[in-house]
Amino acid sequence: MSKVIVITGAGGGLGRALARRFGGEGETVVLLGRTLTKVEAVAAEIGDSALAIGCDVASPDSVRAAFAQIAECFPAIDVLINNAAVYEPFLMEEATDDQILSSIGTNLTGAMLCARSAIPMMGAGAHIINVSSESVDLPFPHMIVYQATKAGLERFSMGLYRELDPRGVRVSFVRAGQMMDEDKRWDIDPGVAARFLAASAAAGLNPRERATSHVSSVTQVFRSLIDLPADLHAASVSLFGRAAS
Structure with missing residues (x-):
């Protein structure tokens, strides 16, 4: 029986890859994204099994409206994948209000x-x-707000699992490594990017030299988590890119 899978940040990257995979496997996918035109394009590509909804997950009102729309279409949600994220390097002393609040939000x-x-x-x-x-456990420079939000997300996941386990709802987190797809672009100031890359290299974590996985490969882990037998649970999964042999 088809599952209803809600994916945030589904307009590109991993979110889009998950939507494509699950939609292509016969699941019903609900694509949430801040830019409606992006998720609409992905939904159109997938076909009738996909629904696109504009949603800024940092806005309580936007989230309430999006899930009210979902409830009008489907009686239940089987899977929620919280994938939406802001990834932007900056030094704390130089951070703008928007950079901090947008990342946390x-x-x-x-x-x-x-x-x-x-x-x-x-x-x-x-x-x-x-x-x-993976940056939660790695000393990436210029990323402390991003790392803090992801560490908080992991702690939230563990607590939420204890809260929801009595009603049979599982909660997991996937600690993802460096990944890419054909359209990946890092839309930040070139000077900021250069400083980040130089600082990362000095810390022994040069992104240009580290192994990178393809987003389509990463989707397999989510498929496996969703398909776990009822008597199994994986609280966390850690992924790392590796050089293909």
Whole structure:
């Protein structure tokens, strides 16, 4: 039987790859994204099994409206994948208000808001999967706000699992490594990017030299999590890119 899978940040990258995979495998996918035209394009590519909804996950009102629209179309949600994230390097002393608030609002608060709205529509066997980052345990420079939001997301996942396990809802987080797709672009100031790359190289973490996985490969882990037998649970999964042999 087809599952209803809600994916945030579905307009590109991993979110788009997940939507393509699950939609192509016969699941019903709901694509949430801040830019409606992007998620509409992905939904049009997938076909009738996809629904696109504009949603800024950092906005409580936007999240409430999006999940109200979902409820009008589907009686229940089987899977929520909190994938939306802001990834921008900056030094703390130079950070703007928007850089701090946008990172926290999208990466951490957004996952909480979406979970809060999804839980009343979830029953036994449902699953919430939060997308974290390998940077939680790595000394990447210029990324402390991003790392803090992802560490908080992991702690939120563990606590939420204990809260929801009695009703049969699983909660996992996937600590994802460096990944790419054909359209990947880093839309930041070249000077900021150069400083980040130089500082990362000095810390022994040069992104240009580290192994990178393809987003389509990463989707396999989410498929496996969703398909776990009822008597198994994976609280966390850690992924790292590796050089293909």
